[in-house]
Amino acid sequence: MVLRMIGLLALEKEQQWHRIIQYSIKWMLSKGQGNTMGTYRQLIRALDEDCRAEEAHTVWLKKVGTDLHSVPWKLCSMMISVYYRNNMLDRLVKLFKDMEAFDRKLYDKVIVQRVANAQEMLGMPGEKERELRKYAGVFSQTKKKKRFVNRPEQSATEGKP
Structure with a gap:
């Protein structure tokens, strides 16, 4: 395998x-x-x-897509991108609404923007504005960089009497 x-x-x-x-x-x-x-x-x-x-x-x-509770975020995000690239906007919006129904929140600003763009292209400007307001925090967040703490190397003689 x-x-x-x-x-x-x-x-x-x-x-x-x-x-x-x-x-x-x-x-x-x-x-x-x-x-x-x-x-x-x-x-x-x-x-x-x-x-x-x-x-x-x-x-x-x-x-x-039968049980969105157990589908990894990466896979949901990829499917939204597939729908967006192939102009399947109604399916994109449906997937987004299904995810929201399961209380799965979006934390990726690219995906939020794609959903908003799809809603606008489908003639739902009110929905677009609602989503952008709802996920405004996603756009204001900055990614935290991982910081590695440099620890001084302990010598072999440290800690010995």
């Missing part, structure tokens, strides 16, 4: 999307192996990169 996942990662690195789709759908998933969120993330990404967004949407609906 580990070797199969390494093979998928190698294909993803080489951007061989068609082969990822073949390998994921026809072999791994049909054998009942690799039914993980990571495999579905790779499959959805490969379908999107291979200009097969409708199929990515179908995989999302049937396998991933």
